[in-house]
Amino acid sequence: MILLDSNVVYGIMRAHLEPVVAAWLQRQQIDQLCKHDLQAGFDDVVVTLLENRIVPFDSAAANEAAKARAIHKSNGISTSIVDSQLAGIALALGVPVAT
Numbered sequence: 048m049i050l051l052d053s054n055v056v057y058g059i060m061r062a063h064l065e066p067v068v069a070a071w072l073q074r075q076q077i078d079q080l081c082k083h084d085l086q087a088g089f090d091d092v093v094v095t096l097l098e099n100r101i102v103p104f105d106s107a108a109a110n111e112a113a114k115a116r117a118i119h120k121s122n123g124i125s126t127s128i129v130d131s132q133l134a135g136i137a138l139a140l141g142v143p144v145a146t
Contacts (some may be wrong), residue, residue, distance in 0.1 A: 048079050050102060050137045052146035060092050071145070080145075084146065104132050111138035 058068040080097060104112075112135025119126050126134075137144045 048140065048142045049075065049135065050140070050142050050144045051097075052133060052144060055145045056092055056097075059096065078119055097104040102136055104136055105139070107139040108132065108135040114138075 057070065058065055059072065064072075078098075079131065080100070110134075112131045115134050116126060118133045119131075133144060133146075143144065
């Protein structure tokens with residue numbers, strides 16, 4: 048499984064895919080792709096391409112996100128809450144993130 052960041056899903060939705068996104072997508076197994084959080088504009092892509100594979104931000108992901116943020120903070124690295132949540136989901140599931 049590969050966790051998709053919203054910018055990858057947005058890239059899929061564009062009329063003209065960026066060449067690097069199109070090339071990356073062609074190398075992936077579609078059934079291995081999922082997305083953590085959706086907005087209304089993503090519905091069509093989520094239903095048709097991703098077949099409703101949406102991963103929740105649950106307590107395990109929240110715990111991993113908090114640990115990652117603490118490590119980053121102790122090293123002077125600032126991360127957004129959204130990026131921390133995405134990282135927490137990926138860490139909890141043990142999967143890579145496409146961003």
